[in-house]
Amino acid sequence: MAVALLLLLVAVASVLFHVFSPWWWTPIASNWSYIDHTITLTFWITGAVFFAIVAFMAYCVFRFRHTQGRQAAYEPENKRLEWWLSVGTGIGVAAMLAPGLVVWHQFVTVPADATEVEVVGQQWLWSYRLPGKDGRLGTSNARNISSENPLGLNRDDPAGQDDIVIENDDLHLPVGKPVKVLLRSIDVLHDFYVPEFRAKMDMIPGSVTYYWFTPTRTGTFEVLCAELCGAAHAQMRSKVIVEEEKEYHAWLEKQRTFAELSGQRNTTKAAYKAEGE
């Protein structure tokens, strides 16, 4: 009796905890509310199954616990029941998987008008790079990294000269504009993680990974590293500031380009090129 009650209590308490828990996802700040909906759907299906199974166990323990003279039934199998349960499970699984795959398809399909933004991780700070007036990011190579060129950009690549480099500072983004985040690391694995955006992806030295999202509300959001990257993993922080277009441009004006940061020769070259156009 006590065992049956306690089992039931575990099921009921789990559901109550879920309903009344003050710990829930952060208010979303990107277009990925589809992901939240898929999670909600999954909670409903799995929650119902969990409650049903544990409550059924509790009932069995209550109803069929040993008493003097009880004899168990002898029923090796019941094909029809087993098939029905398998088919029902299959339907439940499909009900979660199908919407999940549809949303995943959206997640991996980057819209054509997305602006590219580069995020560079290193132990243990974040840097960012925005394309300049040409709208293109220049190429980079880890071999170019030095104290004047911390992101390892190619000095010879004209596309990179006007790139805006934000070293170890906050990233600003305009609200409502889709962004393709290009992720790069120069040392170990990192993961650019902003809980409010819902999206995340590892950054791998030697490759460029990506994801896309559209910021949907203004505000300041904390950036964390979600892939273990060594001793100061927990302190690897930054901020993303999502703001209205006008404020964003005001901020953008104050930022310095790669050419400006990396010395006279390149600046003149870039200036010359800009005049030539």
Added chain:
Amino acid sequence: MVDIPFDTVAGIPPAEVGEVELYHPKSWWTRYVFSQDAKVIAIQYSITALSIGMVALVLSWLMRLQLGFPGTFSFIDPNQYLQFITMHGMIMVIYLLTALFLGGFGNYLIPLMVGARDMVFPYVNMLSYWVYLLAVVVLVSTFFVPGGPTGAGWTLYPPQAILSGTPGQDWGIVLMLASLILFIIGFTMGGLNYVVTVLQARTRGMTLMRLPLTVWGIFTATVMALLAFPALFVASVMLLLDRLLGTSFFMPTLVEMGQLTKYGGGSPILFQHLFWFFGHPEVYIVALPAFGIISDLISVHARKNIFGYRMMVWAIVAIGALSFVVWAHHMYVSGMNPYFGFFFATTTLIIAIPTAIKVYNWVLTLWRGDIHLTVPMLFALAFIVTFVNGGLTGLFLGNVVVDVPLSDTMFVVAHFHMVMGIAPIMAVFGGIYHWYPKVTGRMLDEALGRFHFWVSFLGAYAIFFPMHYLGLLGMPRRYHDIGETAFVPASAHDLNAFMSVAALIVGFAQLVFLFNLIWSLFKGKEAGDNPWGAASLEWQTPETPPGHGNWGKELPIVYRWAYDYSVPGASRDFVPQNEPPAGLSAQGAHA
């Protein structure tokens, strides 16, 4: 149902090698230390695994202290925290659970349950244990070397695992990899034994479809381990070469603390593929023996045949096979080609179907049973609750797009602890309470057992169920201190403190269990040969504990499956597997 006709048994000539004096141990050393008896090896494996498990338990206390009360304990710094989580994870998954289920339960139960005298290669079996012990010693030694054990996380992802930003870069990681290599060598020796014994050494009448599900679970898990561990083996060797000889299997051109390294051209993702090609089957290497043990515990203690035996066997085999094509669901956000997500999400969610069938059949075995709420039965019930809970959260993480916000958060930590931490450990405890009487001849103390059960089950649930919600909130894993973070409310810190207190209490309950193990060895109630009234062969030995060779002069002959409980018309509520059917005497079968 799955019985074969009796005359088929009688028609098979005995293929048994007679008792030969030569096989028996001649001295104390060969009887208790360098023993070739699978039962002694099983006990050696179990004691070693439980001992190293105590180290992992203490490590879990230390990290819960840090998480619950960050900044309070000056003796825990961020580096040590990473070392604690790494060693805790590695010990629990490999050196405790894998070793205990396969080396411990497997060695003890396989020969007894299939009606064999011993494992087929007893000498190799003995070597397997000693190599395992060496692996454990190397692992423990990392606590005492300069720089301490590696803090790379139990997944040991390069490049950070072998670079200087990670603790234990000097010695820790090298010894860790060496220990894994040794473990795999030792396991392979044991694993080949288990597989060949199940396939070749079953007694007459013991068809594959009459095997207890415990044997099916351990057998399938061993086959999987033999196929999966080589991936970890080569990954470990390659990583060791990268670390020691400067090769670049996993190392692209990169910068270490501002300095360009000599590495170039390797792929960190390659390591992850190799690791999870081992790592996912590993989950089931731990789960399948637990599935088998739970099936048997429920059947015996509910006095009812396991429901849908054939479906249970095929579900084990299907899970085993499918688990080799789902590994990259651990890598949805690793930066691999995102289109892989479609395939791996589909395979991963399909695996839920055979797994669900197993759960249904367990609870349907309870239905119209005669449920004895013994301690093993309680642990079996707790296994189902925690396994269902953890299995269902697996449907979140397996569904690729849902995994994106949840991966690398405390949700993942809560999920895998529930499904491959708490649940298999409930099966381990249930199994120990169930078979201890056969191993020692004495019962474990019932009152201490119940105390141990309730604290462990409810306490562990109180730790890991709320933890999911911290992950949902966005709290990342492997953080020694979340610190001032805008989206984390103060209440989350209180929850962390609560979970830490629960963890300490659960940990202390394990000391009660250890006390019970030792105390009952001397003072426990005499068990007799078959205290639970179980039908499977291991309870039908002529002596308890069984002597060397298990069966005395003659091997048993099996006439039925292992689940003849409450058979209508039978004189008792169980019929042992070796009891001849009415009208056929044991002698008659030999004719």
